[in-house]
Each structure stands twice: as C-alpha cells, then as structure tokens.
Amino acid sequence: MTNQAIATDIRRSILHMMHASKSSHIGSCFSLIEILVALYFNSLNIDPNEPQKWDRDTVILSKAHASAALYATLAHRGFFPCSYLERYYIDGGLLPGHLDKTCVPGIETSGGSLGHGLSLGIGMAMAHRLDQNSGKIFVILGDGECNEGSVWEAIMLASTLKLATVTAIVDYNKIQSFGRTNEIINQTNIAQRWESFGWEVYEANGHSIPELIGFFDKPQQGPKVIIAHTVKGKGVSFMEDNLAWHYKSPNDAQLAQALKELE
Amino acid sequence: MRETFLNCLVERANVDSRIVLVSADMGYSVLEPFMEQFPDRFFNVGISEQNAVSVAAGMALNGKVVYVYSIIPFVTMRCFEQIRVDVAYMNTNVRLVGVGAGYSYGPAGATHHAIEDIAIMRALPNMTVCCPGDPLEARALVTQSFDHKGPMYLRLGKTREPVLHAADTPITLGKAAQVRQGKDIALLTTSTMLEQGCALSDYWGQKGVSIAVYSYHTVKPLDVALIQFLIQEGYKIITLEEHSIIGGLGSAVAEVIAESNRPVPFKRIGIPDCFTHHVGSQASLRKLYHLDSFDLEFQ
Numbered sequence: 001m002t003n004q005a006i007a008t009d010i011r012r013s014i015l016h017m018m019h020a021s022k023s024s025h026i027g028s029c030f031s032l033i034e035i036l037v038a039l040y041f042n043s044l045n046i047d048p049n050e051p052q053k054w055d056r057d058t059v060i061l062s063k064a065h066a067s068a069a070l071y072a073t074l075a076h077r078g079f080f081p082c083s084y085l086e087r088y089y090i091d092g093g094l095l096p097g098h099l100d101k102t103c104v105p106g107i108e109t110s111g112g113s114l115g116h117g118l119s120l121g122i123g124m125a126m127a128h129r130l131d132q133n134s135g136k137i138f139v140i141l142g143d144g145e146c147n148e149g150s151v152w153e154a155i156m157l158a159s160t161l162k163l164a165t166v167t168a169i170v171d172y173n174k175i176q177s178f179g180r181t182n183e184i185i186n187q188t189n190i191a192q193r194w195e196s197f198g199w200e201v202y203e204a205n206g207h208s209i210p211e212l213i214g215f216f217d218k219p220q221q222g223p224k225v226i227i228a229h230t231v232k233g234k235g236v237s238f239m240e241d242n243l244a245w246h247y248k249s250p251n252d253a254q255l256a257q258a259l260k261e262l263e
Numbered sequence: 264m265r266e267t268f269l270n271c272l273v274e275r276a277n278v279d280s281r282i283v284l285v286s287a288d289m290g291y292s293v294l295e296p297f298m299e300q301f302p303d304r305f306f307n308v309g310i311s312e313q314n315a316v317s318v319a320a321g322m323a324l325n326g327k328v329v330y331v332y333s334i335i336p337f338v339t340m341r342c343f344e345q346i347r348v349d350v351a352y353m354n355t356n357v358r359l360v361g362v363g364a365g366y367s368y369g370p371a372g373a374t375h376h377a378i379e380d381i382a383i384m385r386a387l388p389n390m391t392v393c394c395p396g397d398p399l400e401a402r403a404l405v406t407q408s409f410d411h412k413g414p415m416y417l418r419l420g421k422t423r424e425p426v427l428h429a430a431d432t433p434i435t436l437g438k439a440a441q442v443r444q445g446k447d448i449a450l451l452t453t454s455t456m457l458e459q460g461c462a463l464s465d466y467w468g469q470k471g472v473s474i475a476v477y478s479y480h481t482v483k484p485l486d487v488a489l490i491q492f493l494i495q496e497g498y499k500i501i502t503l504e505e506h507s508i509i510g511g512l513g514s515a516v517a518e519v520i521a522e523s524n525r526p527v528p529f530k531r532i533g534i535p536d537c538f539t540h541h542v543g544s545q546a547s548l549r550k551l552y553h554l555d556s557f558d559l560e561f562q
Contacts, residue, residue, distance in 0.1 A: 101353060109324070110353050113344060119314045120349060123321020123329075130283075130303060131326070150345070153314035160309075 003209040006076060007037045008262050011235050013072040013085055015258050018249045021089035023097055027245035029069035031173035031206065031230035032140065036073040038212035039138060048078035051105040055135045058124055060109050062117020063142035063171060064099040070107070071095050079106035115148025117141065118168060122154055125163045138216070140169045144176025147185045152197070158223040159198030167216065168199075168225040171206065173232040175243050194225045206230035236261055264419040265293050265362050267398040271405040272330060276301050279409065281328045287315040289333040293362075312342040316357070320349035323356045328409065334368065335361030335377035335418065339384060350414045351387040358408050358415045359384075364394065364455045365505025365534070366548040367421040373538040377418070381453070382510025384416045385483040392483040393436065394418040394512075396457025397427040400480040403434035411436070420455045427457055427478075439486040445475030448559075449498040451490075453479040453512040456503045459555060463503075472559065479512055490519045499528040499561060505554060508533040528561035 010033050018026045040046070044057040061070045068088060075082045084104060087094035095103055098112025109120050121139040128135055145151065158166050172190065174181050182188050195201045199222065202215045206228030215226045232246070233239030236258040250258055273296050276282040284297050288310045298305045308315045312333060319329040331338055338361045339346070350357045361380065368375035385392045393408075393415060395401040401419060408415050427442055434440055442457065443450075443464040452460035457478045464474040475498070477489065493500055500520065502513040513531030520527045534552050541551055549555050 110348065113348050115313070116317050116345060116349055119317030119345075120321040120324070122314075123318035123323075124325050125321075126306065126318065127283075127322040127325035127327050130280075133325075150311075150313040150317070153309070153311035154317070157308050157311070157314060157318065 010072045017088045019255045022249045023089040024247045025065045027233040028066040030234045034207045043216040057136045060117040060139045064111030074106040114145040115150040118154035143172045162222045166223040173230045175232045200224040203227045264401045267401045283327045283329045285331045287312045316342040316345040319357045320355045330358045332360045339380045360417045366545040369545040378507045391415045394454035396478040399428045407436045439477040443476035445473040448474045449493045452503045501530045503532045
C-alpha cells in the first residue's frame with residue numbers, strides 16, 4: 001500500500017468519525033495526515049505489538065485537539081482495531097476528543113491544553129540521555145499553539161541542552177480557532193524565530209511525504225524543527241483553508257461528497 | 264526543613280539513579296550539594312516554572328522520580344495547569360517541593376506568601392499533599408516519597424525549624440502524628456504551625472485545660488479515621504494552620520465533621536481571606552492575624 005493510499009484511508013476514517021460524533025477539528029486533523037503517515041509508516045522505530053518497547057521513538061501530539069487523526073493513524077498502523085474508531089467522542093465511548101494516554105495503546109501523552117507537549121518531549125529526551133536510550137522524540141505543534149509562552153520556554157531549554165534527539169514539527173496550516181494565524185499573532189518569520197533560538201530549521205511541504213521523511217531522518221547536532229507548510233482541511237475541496245471546518249462536522253451530503261473526492 | 268529535604272535526597276540519589284532534581288533557578292546556597300554530586304541529574308531550567316513542571320513530567324514518564332524545587336507560589340500557582348495535566352492527570356512521579364510555607368517569607372511581600380497552596384493542591388485528583396511540621400516529619404515524608412506511586416506536593420517551611428517529635432516517633436504518610444496528650448480539646452495542626460500548637464497546648468495545660476496536639480503532616484489523603492475517633496470520644500476540635508481559612512486543613516476537617524451528624528464543637532484558626540499589605544516578619548504576621556493564640560469559646 002502506498003503512503004498516499006494510507007493517507008487517504010486515514011482521512012476516510014476521520015470523516016466517518018466526525019460525521020458520527022458531530023465533533024469539531026476535522027480541518028486540524030486533515031492538515032496533519034501526511035506528517036503522521038511519514039512518521040508512523042516510515043520514519044519511526046515502533047512496534048504496534050510492543051507499544052512500550054524501551055528504545056522506541058516517541059510522538060507527542062501537542063495539538064491534541066487533532067486526536068482523531070492520531071487515533072485513526074494508530075488504528076491503521078495496527079495498534080488497535082479500526083472498529084475502536086467508532087467509539088470516538090460518543091456517549092459511553094472509548095476515545096475522547098482530546099488525548100487520554102490511558103485509553104488505547106500508542107498514545108504517549110495526554111493532552112488538550114496547548115503549550116505542554118514540547119516541554120514533555122524535552123523531559124523525555126533528557127531522561128533518555130541519562131539512560132543512554134537512543135529513542136527519538138517527535139513533537140507535533142500547531143501554529144496557533146506557538147502563541148503559548150511555554151512553547152518558547154521549551155524552545156530555549158532544548159537548544160541550551162543541545163538535545164539532538166528532539167524534532168519539533170509545526171503544522172503550519174495558517175488558521176487558528178478565531179482566524180488567520182498571522183493576523184492574530186504575526187509569525188510570518190516563524191522559521192527565523194526558531195533559528196534565532198538555536199534550533200536547526202527546515203521548511204517543508206507538509207503534504208509531501210517523501211520530503212517530510214527526508215527531514216525527519218536527517219541527522220542533527222541539536223534540536224531540529226520542521227516548519228511544515230500545510231493546508232487546513234487538506235484533501236476535501238470545500239474544507240480546505242476554511243476556518244468554519246475548525247468547528248463543523250460533515251452532514252450526510254457533505255460526507256458523501258467528501259468521500260467521493262477522496263476516491 | 265529545606266536542608267533536611269536536600270540531605271535526604273542526596274543520600275537516596277547515591278543509590279537510586281531514578282532521582283532527578285529540577286530547579287527553576289531557585290535554591291542558591293541550598294541545592295549545591297546535589298548539584299556537585301550529581302551534575303548530570305540536576306537541571307536548572309531557568310526561570311520558567313511552566314516548562315520546569317512539564318519537563319519533569321516528561322522525565323517521569325520515562326522512569327525518573329523528579330523533584331521540582333522552588334518557592335511555593337512559583338512551584339504551585341504559576342504552573343498550576345501544567346501540574347493538573349502533566350502531573351496529576353497523567354499520574355506521573357513528580358514531586359513538587361515548595362519552600363516558604365505560610366508567612367515564612369514574611370517581609371518579602373504577599374507574592375512570596377504561601378496561603379492558598381494547600382487548597383489548590385488538595386483539589387487535584389491523584390495528588391498527595393504533605394505538609395511536615397518539623398524536620399523529623401520532613402525526613403520521613405521525603406523518604407516515603409521515593410517509592411510513592413503518583414504525584415506529590417511537599418510543603419516545606421524554610422530553615423532551622425526545631426525537632427518536635429521524639430526521635431523514634433514513627434511518621435507514616437496519611438496518618439496524623441500525636442505530639443501532645445490531652446483530654447478536653449484536640450488541636451489539629453499542619454505544616455509550620457506544629458511548634459505553635461505545642462506551645463499553645465503547654466500554655467493552656469498550665470491553666471488546667473488539657474489539649475491534645477496532632478500533626479496533620481499529610482493533608483491528602485486526610486486521616487479521617489482520627490477525626491472520627493475524636494468525634495466519638497467527645498473532643499472539641501480546633502484546627503491550626505498557616506494557610507488561608509479557605510480550603511486548607513480547617514476546611515478538610517470541617518467537611519468530615521459536617522458529615523458526621525454529630526454536634527462537634529469546632530473552630531478553625533488560619534489566615535483570614537486577605538492579602539496582607541503589612542510588612543513584617545513571619546512572627547509579626549502570625550500575631551497580626553491571631554495565629555499565635557486562641558480563646559476557648561466555641562460557637
């Protein structure tokens with residue numbers, strides 16, 4: 001199965017999850033699918049049969065409102081049955097709207113409040129360094145999330161400690177919950193900002209899986225960040241780059257049309 | 264107490280590689296022995312308490328037992344939501360070690376006073392709240408923290424507190440420790456007020472009022488059994504704490520008494536619901552807010 005076919009399958013699963021649960025954040029999920037496929041189906045040292053493997057690579061989805069994307073990716077990667085996805089965000093369900101690490105295998109951190117994940121990842125990398133564990137840490141942040149001051153506290157610490165096992169990925173989809181990211185808090189020079197704080201910075205097409213894999217696998221001397229240029233709602237024409245799909249869930253007709261576009 | 268904490272931690276770190284110490288740039292002239300002996304396990308993450316707590320949780324998720332050290336308001340309130348999500352919700356082995364209980368930093372001003380910390384920390388699921396009243400309790404609780412599962416808050420005084428327990432007194436997390444015998448009134452103290460409680464018991468003892476003193480060095484989980492016993496035995500109950508009257512030991516004990524269906528004479532002594540604008544030492548602030556005395560009139 002090609003990476004692109006996997007990405008399409010994951011998007012389909014998410015469409016069904018959002019349609020059934022009538023929940024938000026499909027746009028935030030769709031901008032991130034290629035990033036997750038590049039990681040979980042290519043770059044990561046992980047084993048779905050041994051999710052707690054000692055030297056595994058760790059992904060922290062700090063923008064945990066896109067939990068559905070992670071659940072669907074983990075299910076398709078074999079961490080748990082795809083049938084679990086029917087129990088997303090429903091009464092008596094299994095998978096909450098924001099991540100709870102106790103709910104299924106493969107979720108490394110609980111979350112839902114922004115600005116926590118990078119610090120958690122740095123702490124994990126510091127513990128790994130003490131234990132001489134070569135596991136890498138990948139932290140996925142939203143661009144809006146970078147408004148949080150704690151993100152910048154973490155950025156400063158990682159470069160001070162020269163943590164060469166930490167990779168941050170900014171899902172730069174340019175929309176946050178109340179509008180255009182750069183109109184709310186201007187960060188058009190986001191790459192220079194990270195660079196000036198001592199990180200190795202790469203800008204990527206966040207929907208090109210080969211390009212992402214290239215950057216994820218690139219050797220690093222210190223912490224590295226991939227500014228992944230993405231499109232919110234990517235893959236479904238009427239959802240793309242549209243703030244409304246931060247909130248809306250597809251109705252029956254929209255589900256049918258979206259599935260058709262993904263054929 | 265902070266020296267006791269650190270000595271205890273250093274002793275354990277010698278034989279336990281899980282022990283890590285994180286500071287948000289606090290601890291000058293206190294933490295150096297750990298820094299010097301375990302430079303790879305000491306992290307000054309800079310003046311960034313939110314980051315400090317999440318970093319600690321990250322290390323704990325990968326097997327470490329992490330002590331985060333600062334002055335109480337900064338290690339509990341500045342980073343409260345990080346504590347809620349990364350420490351309490353994820354049930355990580357992070358120990359928040361706060362120095363400066365109550366008015367310990369008296370003349371430094373209200374930003375440095377710790378008067379709401381017990382209330383907010385005991386509201387968190389999974390959190391254990393320890394408030395030792397003397398160095399012996401501090402040593403015992405720090406020792407019990409090494410293998411404790413889940414998060415813990417350690418509320419410490421500052422320095423040079425007297426030892427109030429006999430040296431062989433067993434101190435068990437979650438179980439109040441008796442310091443004075445008495446038959447009329449039970450005085451339940453927590454944290455830095457243990458010494459004051461003993462002094463008050465001695466004072467009233469000379470006047471013929473017999474006051475038992477118990478140290479609630481653990482506020483959560485609360486030793487409910489003792490309160491039920493005291494109610495059963497017909498004691499009048501007084502709580503004494505260097506903390507706001509809202510949400511601390513007094514509130515916790517009141518909750519138990521209120522649901523006991525018994526008419527228990529009860530009084531809370533604590534800091535009134537205010538920030539102080541008075542500049543003064545710990546002793547003068549305690550006096551100003553009447554933490555150093557009480558009458559025996561019960562409502």
